[in-house]
Amino acid sequence: MLRRKRFWFAIIAILPTFAIFGWVRMFPIIETLRLSMFQWNLLSKNKPFVGFDNFIELFGDDQFLDALTNTAVIAFGAMAVTIPASMVLAAVIYHRTKSRFAGFYETAVFIPHVVSLVPAAMAWKWIFDAKLGPLNAAIVAMGGTAQPWLFDPVLSVVCIIFLVSWQTLGYGVLIYLVGFRNLPKSVYEAAQLDGASGLQSFIYMSVPLLKPITLYVSVVTLISGFNVYTQAYVLASDTQGAPGRQVRVLVLDMLENSFQNFRVGYAAAEAVILLSIVLLLTAIQFGLLRQKGDR
Amino acid sequence: MTKSLRTGKLARVARLTTALILAGTVSAQAQDVVIWGGFPELTEYYERVAGSLSDKYPDLNVIVEPIGLRDHEKRVALGLSSGLEDATVLELIGSTANRYIVNDLLSPAPDNVANFVNDNANFEGFFQETATVGGSVYGVPVFRGQGALFYNTDMLAAAGLDGPPKTMDDYDVYASKLTQRDGDGNPTVSGWSLRLSGGGGGIAEKFWINLHQYGGTLLKQVGDKYQAGYANDTGLAALKQYVNAVSGEKTVTVDMPADAAAFQRGQTAMFIRESWVIGDTAKKAPNLNYKTALLPRGSIALPVNLYVSGGSDKAQQAAWDFAIAANKPEHLIWMLDNVGWLPNRSGVDYSDVVAAKPQFGAFVDLPDDYVFFTLPSIEPINEILTRFAAKLVDAYADEALVGNDAAMMAVLQASADETNAILDRAGILAK
Numbered sequence: 171m172l173r174r175k176r177f178w179f180a181i182i183a184i185l186p187t188f189a190i191f192g193w194v195r196m197f198p199i200i201e202t203l204r205l206s207m208f209q210w211n212l213l214s215k216n217k218p219f220v221g222f223d224n225f226i227e228l229f230g231d232d233q234f235l236d237a238l239t240n241t242a243v244i245a246f247g248a249m250a251v252t253i254p255a256s257m258v259l260a261a262v263i264y265h266r267t268k269s270r271f272a273g274f275y276e277t278a279v280f281i282p283h284v285v286s287l288v289p290a291a292m293a294w295k296w297i298f299d300a301k302l303g304p305l306n307a308a309i310v311a312m313g314g315t316a317q318p319w320l321f322d323p324v325l326s327v328v329c330i331i332f333l334v335s336w337q338t339l340g341y342g343v344l345i346y347l348v349g350f351r352n353l354p355k356s357v358y359e360a361a362q363l364d365g366a367s368g369l370q371s372f373i374y375m376s377v378p379l380l381k382p383i384t385l386y387v388s389v390v391t392l393i394s395g396f397n398v399y400t401q402a403y404v405l406a407s408d409t410q411g412a413p414g415r416q417v418r419v420l421v422l423d424m425l426e427n428s429f430q431n432f433r434v435g436y437a438a439a440e441a442v443i444l445l446s447i448v449l450l451l452t453a454i455q456f457g458l459l460r461q462k463g464d465r
Numbered sequence: 466m467t468k469s470l471r472t473g474k475l476a477r478v479a480r481l482t483t484a485l486i487l488a489g490t491v492s493a494q495a496q497d498v499v500i501w502g503g504f505p506e507l508t509e510y511y512e513r514v515a516g517s518l519s520d521k522y523p524d525l526n527v528i529v530e531p532i533g534l535r536d537h538e539k540r541v542a543l544g545l546s547s548g549l550e551d552a553t554v555l556e557l558i559g560s561t562a563n564r565y566i567v568n569d570l571l572s573p574a575p576d577n578v579a580n581f582v583n584d585n586a587n588f589e590g591f592f593q594e595t596a597t598v599g600g601s602v603y604g605v606p607v608f609r610g611q612g613a614l615f616y617n618t619d620m621l622a623a624a625g626l627d628g629p630p631k632t633m634d635d636y637d638v639y640a641s642k643l644t645q646r647d648g649d650g651n652p653t654v655s656g657w658s659l660r661l662s663g664g665g666g667g668i669a670e671k672f673w674i675n676l677h678q679y680g681g682t683l684l685k686q687v688g689d690k691y692q693a694g695y696a697n698d699t700g701l702a703a704l705k706q707y708v709n710a711v712s713g714e715k716t717v718t719v720d721m722p723a724d725a726a727a728f729q730r731g732q733t734a735m736f737i738r739e740s741w742v743i744g745d746t747a748k749k750a751p752n753l754n755y756k757t758a759l760l761p762r763g764s765i766a767l768p769v770n771l772y773v774s775g776g777s778d779k780a781q782q783a784a785w786d787f788a789i790a791a792n793k794p795e796h797l798i799w800m801l802d803n804v805g806w807l808p809n810r811s812g813v814d815y816s817d818v819v820a821a822k823p824q825f826g827a828f829v830d831l832p833d834d835y836v837f838f839t840l841p842s843i844e845p846i847n848e849i850l851t852r853f854a855a856k857l858v859d860a861y862a863d864e865a866l867v868g869n870d871a872a873m874m875a876v877l878q879a880s881a882d883e884t885n886a887i888l889d890r891a892g893i894l895a896k
Binding site for chain 2: 211212213214215233236300301302318320321403406407414415416418422425426428429430431432433
């Protein structure tokens with residue numbers, strides 16, 4: 171009797187949390203899945219069922235394929251930059267923790283992660299400016315050629331990869347620092363006794379031991395990369411006429427299809443594809459990086 | 466003593482609570498009207514209009530919330546589809562408002578407003594039509610976007626050019642002569658600034674303005690349906706001019722400073738833009754020597770109207786009164802003089818402003834055969850412009866297209882096919 175009462179008490183206690191979770195998290199996903207099967211212009215009362223037509227059309231749509239390619243390049247590019255850079259930076263900071271500047275190093279690396287993205291992107295937009303930016307000024311001063319960073323189809327994508335990496339780096343470093351602090355010291359001492367150098371210890375011990383951390387950081391970075399929007403939007407936004415090349419990314423394409431082209435079902439189909447890609451890649455990452463014997 | 470102290474504290478708390486509740490009630494009685502605009506430079510104009518209503522509505526609280534046009538369009542789409550709590554005055558281009566009207570998300574204006582709009586002494590038929598759908602008035606015309614050529618008189622004089630270009634061939638010659646280059650031949654000041662980058666449909670809209678000068682149109686209307694109208698000689702002429710300027714003669718490059726900011730800083734010699742540049746330049750570059758000129762054939766005209774949605778009947782009435790007050794001559798003259806957008810209302814004497822700022826001449830002193838066009842009120846207009854713009858960006862920068870008419874026509878044909886597919890999907894393709 172008491173056990174049953176406890177059971178119902180637990181159910182009632184957890185119900186509000188489940189209800190909020192269901193309403194805030196699950197309902198939008200289910201609604202997006204449902205909407206992807208309809209043709210709806212956001213305004214009309216008519217919402218005809220079109221089955222998989224939106225998905226079929228998407229794979230013949232140049233703009234969507236362009237957005238998908240750009241987004242994938244940015245996401246994987248940012249991950250390729252962030253993982254090694256944050257691991258190395260974390261290692262350097264960790265092994266310099268006795269320095270009185272250790273706190274400063276950590277803060278300096280982490281600050282981009284907490285800075286509001288719009289003003290940060292605006293600042294980078296100025297840095298990348300072809301005619302007035304300090305980056306080109308420095309390149310020219312060193313004898314190089316000024317580059318149209320925000321206008322060239324390849325360089326504009328590189329700029330966004332840089333911005334995404336710049337922002338996620340601090341978070342990666344922080345997580346790796348936690349990882350470094352939890353590594354068993356005895357293993358390193360044994361390696362030192364066996365004559366392993368610092369670099370060898372890092373490559374052959376730290377990197378494999380930090381695999382779970384790498385898994386976590388790579389998943390977070392990849393998801394964040396696939397959701398890139400603000401950087402692409404700000405770098406090509408201006409009230410004047412030479413703002414920069416619009417790098418089409420998935421979220422931007424979705425927003426445009428929803429609220430400018432009024433094709434909500436079509437945008438929902440894009441969202442479903444984005445969700446599927448992120449879930450699939452996350453599963454693959456878990457498969458690749460899960461340590462043997464882990465469940 | 467302690468009890469008395471407690472009672473005193475309790476009384477003070479009760480009085481404070483009552484005061485707060487009363488204050489809240491008074492605040493709730495104030496009439497909130499929100500103004501959603503896509504042109505931040507008009508903020509002061511709307512605030513002046515709000516101030517002029519204080520006698521009639523002492524409790525009127527007008528909240529002016531302007532943001533950039535692209536974001537404004539998204540905000541309106543979300544706001545109207547999910548419902549607006551406060552009475553909101555929406556600043557919308559007629560073609561954009563139409564999609565909300567046909568979906569019953571905007572209500573017709575009350576009779577007094579309709580009478581004001583339909584009074585021929587107030588507005589010409591063109592502006593009345595843009596505010597009317599199915600015989601009912603839905604909005605109040607306010608101002609319009611209309612293009613003209615802005616040119617730097619000092620630069621033209623230095624290049625030995627007398628007066629502005631008059632034909633599209635002249636534009637090429639002028640652009641070539643006006644471009645300033647460094648020792649390596651790279652342009653440092655563009656001869657003619659063109660819209661070459663950025664998001665949204667602006668690039669296609671600007672292309673349409675040039676296409677119009679060649680006698681072409683982006684969308685050809687056949688009855689109540691449309692088809693792509695640019696995969697032809699006029700489209701080829703317009704595209705050829707762009708490609709030659711960007712990738713051929715390089716009188717302008719994609720990464721050069723452009724538009725009004727470049728013009729005001731002396732980084733371009735001429736460009737086509739709306740009249741707001743005059744007000745903007747007066748503030749940012751008051752010593753710039755420049756004039757304006759008519760375009761060879763005609764201009765785009767994008768009438769912007771005020772619509773009302775949300776709020777109580779009383780608040781809506783205040784919002785509509787705001788829309789009418791926005792058309793008071795003193796406010797319109799102020800807007801023309803200080804912001805530079807062209808008011809649509811007839812019968813207002815703007816001569817003092819035009820005399821003081823002769824650059825307005827190319828916007829108001831128009832020959833009878835000057836041809837206007839506007840964006841059609843069709844649902845997929847934004848998608849058509851955005852997709853065509855993406856194709857144009859690539860074409861402008863493609864050096865392989867220089868001198869290759871067949872390749873340029875292939876680009877236009879591929880884009881036209883896409884445009885027609887969009888029109889077909891929307892059920893408005895003219896076969």
